[in-house]
Amino acid sequence: KQEVTQIPAALSVPEGENLVLNCSFTDSAIYNLQWFRQDPGKGLTSLLLIQSSQREQTSGRLNASLDKSSGRSTLYIAASQPGDSATYLCAVRPSGNNRLAFGKGNQVVVIP
């Protein structure tokens, strides 16, 4: 059974600092990994999708890396802004099925 862990569970950083969010998963047999953003009481917004054959994906200030063999992904957010305050969710799609396995999230607060 695929287990996904996100560390740290919560963090606060001053505006302008770079954010580093970690995701680990127990089974390296995956199709892809997706990072989402969830605002309080809201839905999930897809940020980046990394295929199993890829090492990283970038979108603006966001960069996500994937090391499938060691079961790790890292989401970097450069020059954080108060608007980046949210919960970031990592989801893994295991090989052979369509059931995403989610971590519990990294809850981020960016202090102005």
Added chain:
Amino acid sequence: NAGVMQNPRHLVRRRGQEARLRCSPMKGHSHVYWYRQLPEEGLKFMVYLQKENIIDESGMPKERFSAEFPKEGPSILRIQQVVRGDSAAYFCASSLTADKFDGYTFGSGTRLTVV
């Protein structure tokens, strides 16, 4: 180009009533997935449907829960005789295909409160 639409956004039911949650996938998407997020928990897979077919219901409780995705209209997640433990946020996602390269698009969720 509307995304995944879920309604209602909030739903309050008394214990023993029925809850019906609706999900309209993105235009052109024929694959629908339901997930549940309990307080302080991660999202958990419930069921995967294609038009008129349940493909994978391995995450669905055996009793009181059912799902459908008819040929016409939205997907429906139905919870009969709700209990307090059913209080959660229910999210629907859709994808264009079942291809392993496809990502999922999620709706805003339905927050169910059982009183």
